[in-house]
Amino acid sequence: MIVEPKIKGFLCITAHPEGCAANVREQIEYVKSKGAIKDSCKSVLVIGSSTGYGLASRIVSAFGCNAATVGVFFERPADTARGRPASAGWYNTVEFTKQAQAANLYAANINGDAFSDDVKKQAIEAIKKSPTGKVDLVVYSLAAPRRTDPATGEVYKSVLKTIGQERKDKSLDTDKGEVVEVTVPVANEREIFETVKVMGGDDWELWIKALDEAGVLSEGCTSLAYSYIGPELTYPIYRSGTIGMAKKDLEKAAERIDAILKLHRGKAFVSINKALVTQASSAIPVVPLYVSILYKVMKEKGLHEDCIRQIQRLFATQLYNDNFLDFDDDGRVRIDNLELRDDVQKEVFEIWPKVNTQNLNELTDFAGYKSEFMKLFGFGRPDVDYSKDVEI
Numbered sequence: 605m606i607v608e609p610k611i612k613g614f615l616c617i618t619a620h621p622e623g624c625a626a627n628v629r630e631q632i633e634y635v636k637s638k639g640a641i642k643d644s645c646k647s648v649l650v651i652g653s654s655t656g657y658g659l660a661s662r663i664v665s666a667f668g669c670n671a672a673t674v675g676v677f678f679e680r681p682a683d684t685a686r687g688r689p690a691s692a693g694w695y696n697t698v699e700f701t702k703q704a705q706a707a708n709l710y711a712a713n714i715n716g717d718a719f720s721d722d723v724k725k726q727a728i729e730a731i732k733k734s735p736t737g738k739v740d741l742v743v744y745s746l747a748a749p750r751r752t753d754p755a756t757g758e759v760y761k762s763v764l765k766t767i768g769q770e771r772k773d774k775s776l777d778t779d780k781g782e783v784v785e786v787t788v789p790v791a792n793e794r795e796i797f798e799t800v801k802v803m804g805g806d807d808w809e810l811w812i813k814a815l816d817e818a819g820v821l822s823e824g825c826t827s828l829a830y831s832y833i834g835p836e837l838t839y840p841i842y843r844s845g846t847i848g849m850a851k852k853d854l855e856k857a858a859e860r861i862d863a864i865l866k867l868h869r870g871k872a873f874v875s876i877n878k879a880l881v882t883q884a885s886s887a888i889p890v891v892p893l894y895v896s897i898l899y900k901v902m903k904e905k906g907l908h909e910d911c912i913r914q915i916q917r918l919f920a921t922q923l924y925n926d927n928f929l930d931f932d933d934d935g936r937v938r939i940d941n942l943e944l945r946d947d948v949q950k951e952v953f954e955i956w957p958k959v960n961t962q963n964l965n966e967l968t969d970f971a972g973y974k975s976e977f978m979k980l981f982g983f984g985r986p987d988v989d990y991s992k993d994v995e996i
């Protein structure tokens with residue numbers, strides 16, 4: 605069938621199989637072009653491996669480090685009867701697996717709810733079947749709207765709200781290409797609690813404990829999770845909002861997980877990454893406008909990096925290749941250093957009050973934002989003929 609983009613709000617509900625496959629191959633080629641990463645991982649579990657930072661982590665592990673990978677994700681297969689394509693992460697994983705197998709790399713996939721005990725058990729079984737039977741790197745890269753507590757069956761929902769007082773701010777209606785004013789409401793105690801339950805460190809810790817109990821953690825095993833801080837401009841909605849509370853909880857969990865991994869002479873930490881267009885970040889108010897300005901400034905300065913460039917740099921210049929992790933005062937690794945450079949933030953800050961619907965294309969890289977967003981779903985690639993029938 606011919607697959608076309610169908611945008612609903614901040615989501616595209618269709619994905620193009622060939623476009624997604626080409627995106628994955630492009631990322632693999634980039635990683636290969638940077639050369640092999642020495643003294644690196646051999647066997648990696650990526651939780652949230654099908655899109656964004658998790659997919660990039662899996663690609664760098666496999667094609668930069670030559671590692672076996674087990675990927676956990678939650679993606680929708682195609683419904684051929686109804687003519688509905690699969691989700692982008694499904695197609696990404698199909699192509700990743702094809703390329704990994706062609707390179708003789710072990711690649712096991714688990715499509716299911718990472719928060720459940722059952723998926724943890726399936727991942728452990730897949731690790732046991734891998735060449736080393738253990739993992740030496742566990743990447744936690746989930747971005748989820750809800751979580752069912754495996755112990756109680758209770759369902760928690762995350763919200764993107766402020767804490768303390770509501771916030772009126774500029775945002776971007778990405779559908780219409782309009783700068784709008786949004787009011788981000790205040791979360792109540794329960795909403796804060798539930799957001800922390802979903803996006804905090806609870807589940808990461810459960811994963812590490814389950815892997816430890818199953819005896820599948822290698823000596824020297826490292827675990828890392830991704831977080832965001834950003835500039836003060838986005839603090840009310842991000843760092844000081846509900847999602848920020850969850851991320852602080854994730855950072856606290858890193859200390860507890862570090863203590864578990866120390867017993868295996870390993871370590872755990874949180875890496876603070878750059879703001880990028882992903883399925884998760886496009887849902888956050890204010891952030892798409894900030895990202896459009898940031899892209900413009902960083903591209904003009906030759907500093908722009910996407911997920912694969914960020915993660916390749918993390919692995920090649922900090923985690924491995926005989927390098928040391930460069931921790932900040934709070935024990936976090938900062939690959940957001942280029943985003944937060946004074947000259948970058950000064951320019952973003954100068955543009956922010958001036959930007960409106962009329963000058964959006966002139967003052968920001970909204971065009972870049974949109975094309976990157978469409979690319980997430982496999983659309984807008986010059987090397988794909990979208991008028992051709994494809995097998996979904």
Ligand code: NAI
Nearest residue numbers: 652653654656657677678718748830831832879880882884
């Ligand atoms: P994404 O939406 O591209 O990827 C999320 C992944 O989680 C996908 O593989 C998805 O299948 C998986 N997933 C979601 N719910 C699941 C479930 N219940 N069970 C199993 N898998 C599930 O998100 P993105 O942006 O790559 O985010 C990953 C992490 O990076 C998040 O912790 C996010 O906060 C962090 N981060 C993102 C930044 C950004 O600008 N996009 C910046 C800095 C950090």
